[in-house]
Amino acid sequence: MFDLEFVRGPLHDGALAVMTIVYIIRLYWLTRFMAGKERQAPTGRGDTNSRKGFIYSWGNVGMPWAMESTRTKLFLYFQFVIFHLGVTAAILLMFSISFYFKDTPIPLPLMLAFRIIIGAAFVVGVIRIIRRIGSKYIRAISSPDDHFSLWLLTAWFLFAYMAAANNVANGEWKLLTFFIMGSVFLVYVPFSKISHYLYYPFTRYYLGKSLGRRGVFPIKRFR
Amino acid sequence: MAKERSYKAQKVIDRMGKKLNRQIVGSLVACVHCGNCTDSCHYVLANPGDPTYAPAYKADKIRSIFKRHFDWTGRLFPWWVHAKSLYTDEDLEELKDTVFGKCTNCRRCTINCPMGVDLATFNRMARGLLVSVGVMPEGVSVVSKDQWEIGNQMGVLKEDYIDTLEWLTEEMQMEDPKSPGIPIDSMEADVVYSINPREVKYDPRTISDAAIIFNAAGEKWTMPAEDWDMTNFGLFSGDDDLGGGVARRLFEKVVAIKGKKLVISECGHGYRSTRCEGPNWAKQDVSFPMESSVITMLEYIKSGKIKVDKSKNPGKFTFHDSCNNARSCGLTEEPRELLRLVCDDFQEMYPNRAENFCCTGGGGAMSMSEYTPRRLKSGKVKADQLKATGAEIVVTSCHNCVDGLTDLIKHYKLDMKVTQLVNLVANALVIEKPVEVPVEEVAAPVEVTPTEVEALVLKGYKILVADDEPDFVTFVSTVLEDNGAEVVKAYDGNQALEMARKEKPDLMTLDITMPGKSGIEVFEILRSDDELASIPVCIMTGKPELRQLIYERAVKPPEGYVDKPIDEDSIVLNIRKILELDKGKVK
Numbered sequence: 141m142f143d144l145e146f147v148r149g150p151l152h153d154g155a156l157a158v159m160t161i162v163y164i165i166r167l168y169w170l171t172r173f174m175a176g177k178e179r180q181a182p183t184g185r186g187d188t189n190s191r192k193g194f195i196y197s198w199g200n201v202g203m204p205w206a207m208e209s210t211r212t213k214l215f216l217y218f219q220f221v222i223f224h225l226g227v228t229a230a231i232l233l234m235f236s237i238s239f240y241f242k243d244t245p246i247p248l249p250l251m252l253a254f255r256i257i258i259g260a261a262f263v264v265g266v267i268r269i270i271r272r273i274g275s276k277y278i279r280a281i282s283s284p285d286d287h288f289s290l291w292l293l294t295a296w297f298l299f300a301y302m303a304a305a306n307n308v309a310n311g312e313w314k315l316l317t318f319f320i321m322g323s324v325f326l327v328y329v330p331f332s333k334i335s336h337y338l339y340y341p342f343t344r345y346y347l348g349k350s351l352g353r354r355g356v357f358p359i360k361r362f363r
Numbered sequence: 364m365a366k367e368r369s370y371k372a373q374k375v376i377d378r379m380g381k382k383l384n385r386q387i388v389g390s391l392v393a394c395v396h397c398g399n400c401t402d403s404c405h406y407v408l409a410n411p412g413d414p415t416y417a418p419a420y421k422a423d424k425i426r427s428i429f430k431r432h433f434d435w436t437g438r439l440f441p442w443w444v445h446a447k448s449l450y451t452d453e454d455l456e457e458l459k460d461t462v463f464g465k466c467t468n469c470r471r472c473t474i475n476c477p478m479g480v481d482l483a484t485f486n487r488m489a490r491g492l493l494v495s496v497g498v499m500p501e502g503v504s505v506v507s508k509d510q511w512e513i514g515n516q517m518g519v520l521k522e523d524y525i526d527t528l529e530w531l532t533e534e535m536q537m538e539d540p541k542s543p544g545i546p547i548d549s550m551e552a553d554v555v556y557s558i559n560p561r562e563v564k565y566d567p568r569t570i571s572d573a574a575i576i577f578n579a580a581g582e583k584w585t586m587p588a589e590d591w592d593m594t595n596f597g598l599f600s601g602d603d604d605l606g607g608g609v610a611r612r613l614f615e616k617v618v619a620i621k622g623k624k625l626v627i628s629e630c631g632h633g634y635r636s637t638r639c640e641g642p643n644w645a646k647q648d649v650s651f652p653m654e655s656s657v658i659t660m661l662e663y664i665k666s667g668k669i670k671v672d673k674s675k676n677p678g679k680f681t682f683h684d685s686c687n688n689a690r691s692c693g694l695t696e697e698p699r700e701l702l703r704l705v706c707d708d709f710q711e712m713y714p715n716r717a718e719n720f721c722c723t724g725g726g727g728a729m730s731m732s733e734y735t736p737r738r739l740k741s742g743k744v745k746a747d748q749l750k751a752t753g754a755e756i757v758v759t760s761c762h763n764c765v766d767g768l769t770d771l772i773k774h775y776k777l778d779m780k781v782t783q784l785v786n787l788v789a790n791a792l793v794i795e796k797p798v799e800v801p802v803e804e805v806a807a808p809v810e811v812t813p814t815e816v817e818a819l820v821l822k823g824y825k826i827l828v829a830d831d832e833p834d835f836v837t838f839v840s841t842v843l844e845d846n847g848a849e850v851v852k853a854y855d856g857n858q859a860l861e862m863a864r865k866e867k868p869d870l871m872t873l874d875i876t877m878p879g880k881s882g883i884e885v886f887e888i889l890r891s892d893d894e895l896a897s898i899p900v901c902i903m904t905g906k907p908e909l910r911q912l913i914y915e916r917a918v919k920p921p922e923g924y925v926d927k928p929i930d931e932d933s934i935v936l937n938i939r940k941i942l943e944l945d946k947g948k949v950k
Contacts, residue, residue, distance in 0.1 A: 177643065277417050362696065
């Protein structure tokens with residue numbers, strides 16, 4: 141039903157186009173809501189302001205020491221880092237095969253780099269699945285979308301790992317599955333929790349701007 | 364067939380659409396259910412194993428409604444993303460239990476959310492939606508009503524407020540005849556001082572302490588005669604109209620008396636509501652500066668306007684950051700700097716500043732007695748924090764925290780006291796007295812020991828204590844007897860009436876919930892009886908939500924009202940105030 145040419149080309153491009161269009165609509169929808177106006181004069185410490193606040197807030201993702209919730213659970217934080225690096229690597233792998241290495245194998249060092257990152261992300265995916273099912277706190281807040289998104293990505297990592305060699309002779313099905321799942325992923329993303337990265341800049345910007353103006357961000361901590 | 368929806372549920376959904384702004388929508392769509400916020404909440408830590416307290420779980424109660432009605436995935440595939448609508452009034456009650464009873468809007472989960480989801484903000488929005496259809500805890504309704512109608516959240520009448528300020532001025536002038544006391548409504552003052560009504564009702568010492576400090580600094584200051592309440596129940600109830608109305612009243616008052624700066628007494632939610640959120644709710648840019656009295660007092664010391672002697676405040680101190688001050692206004696360093704100037708032994712509490720745990724009295728929790736057991740249980744985290752400091756005195760810059768912490772200290776039997784910076788600064792003040800010229804003959808002063816002075820305070824008064832809790836009767840009676848009063852006791856409504864008729868007390872303390880005739884019935888009978896109507900009554904109750912039942916009677920309101928728990932000082936202060944104001948004399 142699908143051949144490699146099709147899944148690497150029209151299917152992949154189509155999925156990408158759908159995702160882009162839906163993203164644009166989604167952003168338009170979000171910006172249609174008016175932003176609340178802050179009239180208060182700055183409070184708090186004089187060494188910070190709105191600008192410092194939102195820069196700190198955006199940079200929060202790379203500062204595990206900044207929040208108690210990451211500082212005290214570094215294992216979870218590193219899972220987060222590996223998992224998201226895995227997503228980035230798998231997307232890059234998809235693009236690399238579609239646009240640069242259509243008919244040539246991926247160079248060995250690059251392939252190994254992809255496999256190490258994506259393989260680690262797969263392991264993290266499995267740990268996350270176990271946590272989502274095993275922890276009563278996480279289970280209580282998990283919707284079918286949460287479960288499906290995690291399963292989808294973890295399975296995608298598995299096939300990305302297998303497809304990283306880009307070797308048709310060694311099993312075209314691996315590549316086919318990787319690309320078909322990737323396309324499903326691209327189309328599904330804007331409708332699911334996976335689209336959180338689209339909102340991240342907004343939520344952290346507004347929180348950081350407000351708490352910077354109020355002298356709360358960057359958080360000062362003394363032990 | 365479409366499921367039928369109640370009128371109130373429909374209104375909540377309709378109004379949610381109008382309340383959504385970009386910040387709130389961002390927070391509603393961004394949660395990835397990672398669970399990182401879970402351990403940041405004191406309710407979760409005190410209730411291990413119960414996921415219904417987890418911030419993300421609580422947030423989903425609101426998020427599910429948003430998704431069902433405003434987000435496309437939830438509209439198309441509700442079951443897939445746990446989108447859920449509201450249909451019945453029971454659904455609203457369930458939501459009320461979560462947004463009022465399981466969250467103090469302390470914002471600790473917000474600063475611990477990797478995505479920057481601000482649960483406290485949309486939890487407040489949900490409270491506001493429920494309030495708009497009349498679904499709220501009784502206490503929230505009572506307090507909001509008072510703030511709308513009387514102008515302050517404890518229903519303090521203007522004459523009582525002015526009486527209190529005048530009484531305090533008299534007390535100050537008894538100590539120092541040259542004291543200017545408390546100026547009221549002075550025009551063009553450099554400082555307009557606004558307070559929490561709790562100070563008038565339960566803790567007038569904080570007002571006189573502030574007055575002593577302002578006067579010692581030579582400040583040109585005043586207090587407004589009306590519209591003086593800097594607290595704002597709109598923050599807790601989520602009612603932006605109330606929030607805007609209350610803030611506007613205070614702002615307009617400062618402008619009317621041409622005040623140059625508004626100083627806000629130590630109160631976390633008051634500071635946040637007036638200084639930060641007030642201009643937003645009132646949709647008004649404020650033309651004068653506003654600051655916390657903590658900053659004012661610190662500036663007085665640093666600039667040499669007042670001198671303090673830290674040895675006057677012995678003991679080991681720690682500081683509790685109010686959530687509103689620390690996590691929403693960045694007021695963390697000034698209180699510490701001030702505290703270090705007025706005490707010797709300061710021990711930091713951990714975690715602190717923006718990461719501090721809530722006192723559990725925030726978010727209006729102190730006025731929602733139906734959730735008290737839950738609140739006290741969740742206070743275990745705070746109690747452990749307090750205990751770990753080894754301090755004898757916990758200082759805080761928030762009236763809600765004073766009450767919340769006092770409750771916890773009592774509940775967890777911690778050997779600690781709670782105080783505020785204003786009390787410590789006033790106590791540490793060094794006031795240089797003018798050199799007195801010696802006179803040849805001075806009458807020998809009558810030697811009165813401090814114990815005797817205290818004992819004289821209520822001497823000659825007969826007070827009837829009516830309460831069905833024997834322990835409480837014993838406690839109050841002991842305090843009153845120690846201060847010289849003659850005490851008569853009653854343990855139910857009928858006995859209270861009988862004793863009132865027989866003993867003709869000078870004052871009566873009255874519990875609301877009692878067997879036989881309730882306190883409300885007793886009060887109404889007293890007021891309607893010509894012989895007994897003039898007995899001043901001080902209501903002492905653990906159910907503040909029942910207060911309106913007393914005030915709604917078509918009889919003269921009680922002379923005093925005190926919420927339990929109550930400490931020794933408050934009992935004496937309140938009783939003295941009623942007796943002196945009512946009779947205009949001291950026996």
